[in-house]
Structures are given as structure tokens and as C-alpha cells.
Amino acid sequence: MNVVITPAMVGQVVISGILAGALYSLVALGLALIFGVMRVINIAHGPLLMLGAYTTFFLYDLFGLNPYLSIPVTMAALFVVGVVLQRTLVFRVVDAPELSSLLLTFGISIGLVNLAQLAFTSDLRAVEYLTGSFPLGPFAVSKPRLVAFVFAAGVTGLAFLFLQRSRVGKAIRATSQSREVAMVCGIDVGRIHMLTFGLATALAAAGGALIAVIVAIQPEMGQIWTFKSFLVIVLGGAGNYPGALLGGMLLGLIEQMASLFLTTQLSEVVAYVLLVVVLLVRPTGLLGGRQI
Amino acid sequence: MTAKTLGAVVVATAVLFASLPVGAQGPIRVGASMSLTGTYAKLGNYQYEGYKLCAKQINDKGGLLGRKVEFVVYDDQSTPATAVRLYEKLITEDKVDAVMGPYSSPVSEASANVTEKYKKVMVMPLAATTSIFKKGRKYIFMVISPSEVYLEGLVDMAAKRGLKTIAIINEDTLFAKAAASGAADLAKKRGMEVVFQEGYPKGNQDFSAMLTKIKAANPDALAASTYFDDAVAITRQMKELNVNPKMYGVTVGGDLPEFYTLLKQNAEYITGATQWEAALPYPGNTDFAEAYKKEFGREPVYHSAAGYAGCTVWAEAVRRAGSLDTEKVREVLLKLEVKTAFGAFKVDADGFQTAHKMVTTQWQDGKKVIVWPDELATGKLRFPMPPWNQR
Numbered sequence: 001m002n003v004v005i006t007p008a009m010v011g012q013v014v015i016s017g018i019l020a021g022a023l024y025s026l027v028a029l030g031l032a033l034i035f036g037v038m039r040v041i042n043i044a045h046g047p048l049l050m051l052g053a054y055t056t057f058f059l060y061d062l063f064g065l066n067p068y069l070s071i072p073v074t075m076a077a078l079f080v081v082g083v084v085l086q087r088t089l090v091f092r093v094v095d096a097p098e099l100s101s102l103l104l105t106f107g108i109s110i111g112l113v114n115l116a117q118l119a120f121t122s123d124l125r126a127v128e129y130l131t132g133s134f135p136l137g138p139f140a141v142s143k144p145r146l147v148a149f150v151f152a153a154g155v156t157g158l159a160f161l162f163l164q165r166s167r168v169g170k171a172i173r174a175t176s177q178s179r180e181v182a183m184v185c186g187i188d189v190g191r192i193h194m195l196t197f198g199l200a201t202a203l204a205a206a207g208g209a210l211i212a213v214i215v216a217i218q219p220e221m222g223q224i225w226t227f228k229s230f231l232v233i234v235l236g237g238a239g240n241y242p243g244a245l246l247g248g249m250l251l252g253l254i255e256q257m258a259s260l261f262l263t264t265q266l267s268e269v270v271a272y273v274l275l276v277v278v279l280l281v282r283p284t285g286l287l288g289g290r291q292i
Numbered sequence: 293m294t295a296k297t298l299g300a301v302v303v304a305t306a307v308l309f310a311s312l313p314v315g316a317q318g319p320i321r322v323g324a325s326m327s328l329t330g331t332y333a334k335l336g337n338y339q340y341e342g343y344k345l346c347a348k349q350i351n352d353k354g355g356l357l358g359r360k361v362e363f364v365v366y367d368d369q370s371t372p373a374t375a376v377r378l379y380e381k382l383i384t385e386d387k388v389d390a391v392m393g394p395y396s397s398p399v400s401e402a403s404a405n406v407t408e409k410y411k412k413v414m415v416m417p418l419a420a421t422t423s424i425f426k427k428g429r430k431y432i433f434m435v436i437s438p439s440e441v442y443l444e445g446l447v448d449m450a451a452k453r454g455l456k457t458i459a460i461i462n463e464d465t466l467f468a469k470a471a472a473s474g475a476a477d478l479a480k481k482r483g484m485e486v487v488f489q490e491g492y493p494k495g496n497q498d499f500s501a502m503l504t505k506i507k508a509a510n511p512d513a514l515a516a517s518t519y520f521d522d523a524v525a526i527t528r529q530m531k532e533l534n535v536n537p538k539m540y541g542v543t544v545g546g547d548l549p550e551f552y553t554l555l556k557q558n559a560e561y562i563t564g565a566t567q568w569e570a571a572l573p574y575p576g577n578t579d580f581a582e583a584y585k586k587e588f589g590r591e592p593v594y595h596s597a598a599g600y601a602g603c604t605v606w607a608e609a610v611r612r613a614g615s616l617d618t619e620k621v622r623e624v625l626l627k628l629e630v631k632t633a634f635g636a637f638k639v640d641a642d643g644f645q646t647a648h649k650m651v652t653t654q655w656q657d658g659k660k661v662i663v664w665p666d667e668l669a670t671g672k673l674r675f676p677m678p679p680w681n682q683r
Contacts, residue, residue, distance in 0.1 A: 003488060003505045012533075016500035114329060122333040124521060126554040132680075133532040142500070142532040214528075215497050216521040216554060220331055224495045259501035264492035265464050267501075 005260060008138045013260045014253065015136075019145040021252025022152040025245045027207035027225055028232035029156055030200035032244040035233065036176040037196045038094050043105040044085075045229055046222030047112035048201050052078050052208025053217045054116065057125050067127045067213050068151060074209045075155075075202040082201025086194045094193060109226070116219035125217040148210035155206045156245065159199070163241065172196055231275055237285025246287060319360040320389045320616065322347070322603075323382030325403065327395040330370030335595045336395040339418055340365065341588050342599025343392060345580075346607070348587070356607050357614070364388055370395075372402035379406040389616050392603060393432075395595070397421035397439070397467045404432050413621045417602025418595060421466050425644040431618065433625050434645035435602045435637065436594075439467045440474025442565045443515045445652025445664035446541035447475055449563075449673055451482035455512035455538060459488035461502065461526075462517035471517040471543050479515075487511050496522065499529045506535055513539040520545035524554050531558055531680045538676035541565070547653050547660065548593060559655045561677040566651055568594035568634050569662055571670055580633035594634075601634030 027049060034042045055074045059065040065073070089108065093101040130147065133140040163169035174182040175192045183189050207225070215221070232251050236243025251271060258270035278286065324343065327336030347361045355361065364386055368375035375394050382388050383406070393416030394403050400419035407414040408429050416424075417435040420442075425434055443460075450458065458479050462472035469491065476486050488509040490502060503526070506514065514537040516526055523545035530540070545551055546564020570581040570592065580600060584592040592600075606621075609628055613620040629638045629647070636647035652664035654673055661671035 003509045005505075006508065009504050009508060012504050013501045016498065016504075020498050117329055117333060122329075122337075124334075124524070124550055124554060126524065128554065128556055131528055131531055131558065133534070140533050142529070145532075211497075214525075216524045218521065221521075224497075255498070256501045260505065263490050264496065264499070264502045265490065268493050 009260065012139050013256045015139055015141060016145075017253035017256035018249065019142065019149045019252070020256065021249035022149040022156075023207055023210060023248075024228055024232050024251050025248025026152040026156050026210075027204055028229040028236075028244045028248050029159060029241060030203035030207075031226075031229040032233045032236070032238065032241055033172070033196055033200045033203070035238050036241070037172060038090075038101075038193055039098065040090060040094060040101040041098065041105065041230070042090075042200070043102065043226055044108040044112060045105075045200070045204050046224065046226035047109045047116075048078060048081070048222070049204040049208040049211070049225050050116060050217075050219060050222035051081065051112065052205030053212040053221065054120055054125075054208075055205065056209040056212045057127055057217050060127050060129070061125075067129050067209060068147065071151065071155075071206055071209045074205050078205030078208075079198040079202040082198035083194050085201070086197035090197060091190070091193060109223070113219050113222070120219065122219055126215075127212045127217070129213050144213045148214060151210055152207070155203065159203060160241070162199075168192075168195060172199075231271060233285070234275055235278055235286060237287040240285060240287050243285050243287035247285070250286075317359050319362040320356055321362050321364050321386070322390045322392055323364045323379070323386060323388035324392040325368040325375040325378035325382070325394045325399070326365050327370040327399065328365075328367040330368075332370040332395050332399075335418075335593075336370065338593050338595040339395050339599035341584070342417070342592070342596040342601075343603050345584055345587055345596075346600050346603035349583070350607055356610055357616070361607070363392075368394060368399060370399070372399045375399045375403045376406055379403050383407070383410045383412060390606070390610075392606065393417055393419060397424065398465070400424060400432075401466070404429055407431060411618050413606075413618050413625065415602045415606040415625070417598040421470055422644065423470075425642045429643070431622060431643075433605075433639055433643040435605065435634070435648070436567045436598050437645060437648045437650045438474075439470035440477070441650055442471040442543045443475035443517065443541065444478055444650060445565060446513065446515050446539065446563055447478045447482060447484070449652070449664055449675075450513040450539050451479075451484060453539075453675060455484065457485050457487045457509075457511045458513045458515060459506050459509055459511035459537070460486060460515045460517070461489070461506070462491050463496075463519060463522055464491035464493055465519075468517040468519065468543070472515070475515050475517070484513075492522070497525055499526050500533060503529050503533050503535050507533060511537055513537050514541075516540075516542045518542045518545055520548065520551075523551065527555055527558060527562065534680050536677070536679040539563070540677055541652070546655075549591065549660075552655055552658060552660075557658075557683070560657070560683075561654065561674055563652050563654045563663065563673075564660075566594050566653055567648070568597040569651060569653065569660070571662065572635070572651065572668060574633050574635050575631050577633040597634045601632040601637070604632050605630065605637050 031045045056067050059070045060067050093104045130144045133142045171187045232247035236247030255267045258267040326340045350361045366378045391412050391414050395418045400416045401424045413431045415433045420439045422438045460472050462468040523542040541563035543565050547566035552559045609621050609624040613624045638647035653660045654663045663673040
């Protein structure tokens with residue numbers, strides 16, 4: 001009952017892996033930013049993505065807004081949520097031991113999921129906007145996943161440009177390299193932390209908006225993205241932004257390849273075994289940590 | 293006061309107490325841990341509504357053994373470990389008079405350890421895993437058909453139409469795994485070849501590699517043992533990758549109205565399996581569905597009906613036993629043969645359900661039609677499923 005794997009199948013799966021990888025990169029970049037700048041591991045990253053997905057759904061369902069064109073609206077809304085979270089809660093644990101930040105963001109995560117359950121109920125929702133695929137020679141390229149790839153690449157690219165070129169972006173990177181020196185240079189570190197958390201949340205929201213068109217939306221959809229993003233930034237090097245991109249692509253491809261050559265059941269096992277191997281062999285991640 | 297008058301007072305007091313209205317003895321408190329939040333929140337709430345309606349109807353008719361029935365419910369957040377703690381609390385601290393089962397096989401499996409320890413009869417309306425009932429436990433009772441027969445309708449219809457090969461996939465959890473292995477056994481028995489079988493982790497969102505392999509295996513039928521969001525994701529990706537079996541069926545999810553709301557016309561031709569439908573000609577079924585709609589403002593699903601029926605069966609057993617005594621209620625339940633709004637109920641010596649029947653449904657022009665078994669069918673199976681790119 002074994003299926004013979006042909007090159008065409010491998011090609012198909014590579015396409016799927018790259019498409020999935022771009023989304024992983026986008027979402028993980030947010031987590032990497034927060035960790036890089038504040039040394040906070042944000043467990044609530046996935047649930048914030050879930051809020052982004054719901055925002056997209058309601059904009060689509062109530063106002064008929066195109067789920068892709070509403071991405072800036074969703075990102076802006078969640079940017080505000082991120083800033084408020086940082087302002088009210090997260091700033092308290094920035095200098096505390098890492099366990100405190102884990103506990104706090106874990107609490108926020110549980111709170112968000114249960115609030116979503118109360119507010120939106122646990123009914124599954126979907127943005128049934130784009131289905132089917134484009135034929136590409138012998139391959140099929142999923143329409144919603146291809147569009148998600150394009151947008152994910154676009155948003156990630158813009159985020160990079162922002163970090164590299166803009167004054168605020170430079171300030172963010174400076175803070176991430178050394179908070180004391182940044183402060184001495186006159187950077188308002190508190191404000192940078194707020195902006196970073198807002199930006200990271202907006203990136204998660206963009207991911208949520210794109211995922212909303214692909215899978216069903218429910219309050220629990222986010223947690224798995226926290227774990228995947230965590231995997232991605234450890235693979236790529238925690239706090240290293242290009243590392244998050246590489247890690248995302250790698251995870252997408254590894255999962256799909258493992259699923260093709262082994263079984264889908266084992267694809268997660270393979271990803272986590274790889275995580276352990278990377279931690280043993282290169283604890284700073286493939287691209288090394290904190291070099292920006 | 294003479295001895296004679298004292299005797300009269302005692303008798304009078306006794307008569308007075310005996311004639312007091314329902315509730316004088318205090319209500320019968322039935323404890324249950326329910327998945328009101330977490331992964332199973334949606335279905336757990338449906339089950340809980342079934343319990344609530346059952347209790348309300350018993351109380352409207354004058355109660356059980358002359359006492360009101362009252363549910364004491366805590367939220368287990370869909371986790372077995374929490375449910376274990378809650379049943380301990382219900383039995384030892386709250387000292388409830390009886391218990392009813394939680395939602396889902398994993399939670400029921402864990403909870404059964406507690407109720408067995410305290411020798412409490414527990415009717416478990418939403419436990420579908422055979423193994424739970426094959427571990428020598430004495431006080432648990434099954435209501436719904438076991439996981440293994442969820443895909444029986446699909447396999448039977450495929451075999452009857454001369455299909456030779458089948459691919460079977462499942463979420464890698466207790467229930468879904470059992471449904472898949474049950475389907476594989478049934479298919480082999482019917483002379484079909486299982487050309488592909490694979491599990492996927494819970495929460496998996498990308499099925500492209502798996503579906504690429506299925507496309508290469510080119511099965512006549514595809515049976516997916518799913519919960520809900522995975523059924524939606526698999527269907528969407530089948531369309532993307534143009535995977536075209538002649539028949540395609542899922543287990544849980546395919547029968548829920550939301551399945552069609554989410555997938556729209558892409559849900560056409562897909563079969564789902566269900567334990568119950570409002571349209572089935574069971575005694576009291578229409579009344580149940582109407583009362584449910586009136587009470588909760590939404591249509592019941594099978595989880596609601598199973599919860600309702602489980603509670604009804606338990607109450608019937610208590611009524612026949614004439615007491616809440618564990619051993620007496622157990623004896624009655626073991627021999628009980630009834631038909632409820634949910635269908636037939638009869639268990640073997642292990643408490644394992646032997647009488648209840650599954651039905652298979654198919655989405656046809658936006659309507660859910662019962663296509664299997666023949667004696668309950670409300671329509672004919674649309675076959676074969678047309679290729680995605682020709683719809």
C-alpha cells in the first residue's frame with residue numbers, strides 16, 4: 001500500500017512548503033522582534049493572531065470588505081491592541097527574569113482565548129473568499145495560499161525596510177542591541193518597546209488575516225502558531241530577524257517533506273527533533289542570535 | 293399526653309411529610325463535568341443543553357421518585373485531567389446523588405476511573421470508544437454507536453457500487469483512530485483494498501503532502517476520520533489539488549449545518565456520519581427537536597440528542613429501580629431495552645452499546661439527506677462525485 005513518490009510529487013510538496021513557510025516567517029518575525037528588543041517570550045502571539053483572523057472575518061462578514069484589502073485595517077487595529085497590552089501589562093516584566101514574562105504572556109494568552117470564546121462563541125467561522133488552485137504545468141498552486149505568500153512576503157519585506165531604513169526602525173534595532181547605549185543616545189526606550197510590541201502584534205494580525213482565508217477560524221486556532229513561531233525563531237536564531245525568515249522557510253519545507261516521505265503524523269516529530277538537534281549543535285540558531 | 297394521642301401525632305406528622313409536594317426531600321443532584329470552554333466547547337455545550345432539557349422535562353412532569361432533578365455542572369475546559377478532579381469533587385465534596393458523563397472519549401475514559409472507584413453508575417452519552425468499555429469497568433454505560441462503525445455507511449455504499457479501492461485518513465486521536473481502523477476492517481471484509489492509510493496530528497492545517505500521496509494512490513473512495521476544522525481544511529485542499537475519488541466521506545463535522553455554511557457548494561456530494569438526525573422516525577424525536585428549539589433557540593445536533601437520551605435513559609432506569617441505589621440502577625440498566633428520541637438503547641454485560649444505529653448523510657443542493665441505511669434513507673446517494681474542475 002506504499003505510494004511511489006515521483007519527482008512531480010516532490011515538486012508539488014516543495015511548492016506547498018514554500019507557501020506555508022512564508023506565513024511562518026511573517027508570524028515568527030513578530031515573535032523575534034519582541035524577543036530581540038525586550039527579551040520577552042510572548043506566548044500570547046498566537047492568540048493575537050487569532051484576534052487578527054476574527055477582525056478580518058467580521059470586516060468581511062459585516063461590511064463585505066475584501067479580506068486582503070482589509071489587511072491594513074486589521075494590522076492597525078491590532079497594533080493598537082499591542083500597544084495597549086505593552087503599556088498596561090508587558091512593560092512590567094521587561095526587566096524581570098524570563099519566567100515572569102512567560103507566566104504573564106501565558107496568562108494573557110488564556111485570557112484572550114477565553115474572551116474570544118465568550119465574545120465570538122466557539123462556532124467555526126470562515127472567510128470563503130478564494131478557493132481552488134492555479135494549474136502550473138503538472139503542479140497545482142493553491143490560490144489562497146499563493147496570495148497569502150505574496151502578501152506575507154510583501155508585509156515582511158516592508159517590515160524589514162522599516163527596520164533597516166526608518167529612524168524608528170533603527171532605534172528599535174539599537175535598543176535590541178544594547179538598551180543602555182540606546183538610552184544614552186537619547187532613544188526613548190519605553191516608547192520603542194511600545195512600538196515594537198505594536199508592530200509585532202500587527203505582524204501576527206497580518207498572518208491571522210491571511211490564514212483566515214485558508215482555514216476555519218475559532219478561538220483556539222492561535223496557540224499552534226505560538227509553538228510554530230517559537231520553533232522558527234529557535235531554528236533561525238532567537239532575536240535574529242533574517243534568521244526568522246530562514247527558519248520559517250525551513251520549517252515549511254521540513255514539515256511538508258517529512259509528511260511526504262514519512263507520514264503526516266511524524267512531520268511534527270521531525271520538526272521538534274530538529275529543534276533539539278539545533279539546540280545541541282548550534283544553540284544560537286542557524287544564523288546565530290542577536291546579530292542584526 | 294397519653295400514649296394513644298402521642299401515637300396519633302406521630303402518624304399525623306408522617307402523613308403530613310409524605311404528602312408534601314415535590315422537592316420536600318430536596319432535589320436529586322446530578323453531577324457532571326462538561327467541556328464548556330476549550331477545544332470541545334461547541335459540542336460540549338450542545339450535550340449540556342440536552343441534559344438541561346431532559347431535567348426540565350422531568351421536573352415539569354412531577355420529578356423523579358417525587359423529587360426534582362438538578363444538574364451540578366463544572367467546566368473541565370475540555371481536558372481529561374481537570375474532569376478527573378471535578379468528578380472527585382462532585383462525589384466527595386458536593387456529595388451528588390448521581391453522575392452523568394462528560395463530553396468526548398478521552399475525557400470519559402479518564403473520568404470513568406473516578407466514578408468506578410466510588411462505585412457510581414455513570415451513563416456516558418458521548419463516549420464512542422470501544423476500549424473504554426472493555427477494561428472490566430462495571431458501572432459505565434454507553435449510549436451512542438462505537439467509533440468503529442462511523443464509516444460503515446460509506447464503506448457499505450462504496451462496496452455495493454463496486455468500488456475496489458479506498459484510502460483512509462484520520463486525526464491521530466483516540467476516537468478518530470478507532471473510526472479509521474474500524475473502516476479499514478470493514479473495507480477488507482467487503483473485499484476492498486486499502487491503498488492508503490495515514491494519520492495526522494491534531495491541529496494540522498496543511499494537508500497538501502498527504503493529499504498529494506492520495507492523488508498518486510488514486511483510490512475509488514476516500515474516508516476521512518475527522519473532527520471539524522480538519523474536515524473543512526481537507527476538503528478545501530482536495531479541491532486545490534484536484535483529488536477526485538468517486539466517493540468522499542468524513543465523520544464528525546460533515547453532518548453539522550456549519551459544514552455547509554463554511555464550504556458552500558464545495559460540500560456537495562460529501563457524506564457525513566451521524567448518530568442522529570431530527571428527521572429520523574424515532575419515538576418522541578419530533579417533540580424533542582421542537583422543545584429543544586424553543587428552549588435554546590437553535591436546532592439540536594446529535595450531541596444534544598445523545599445528552600438528552602442519556603439522561604432520559606438514566607432517569608428511566610432510576611424510575612424502574614425505584615431508587616438511586618447504585619447496584620439496583622445498574623441491574624436495571626443492564627437489562628433495559630428502550631427506544632428514545634435518539635434511537636434504540638441496549639447494552640451488553642460490559643455496558644457496551646449494541647442496539648443503536650448510525651446513519652450516513654450527504655449534502656445535496658444545500659440539504660442534508662439521509663442516504664444510509666436504506667430503511668431510514670430520505671433520499672438516494674448522488675454518485676459518483678464529479679471531479680472538482682468540472683463542477
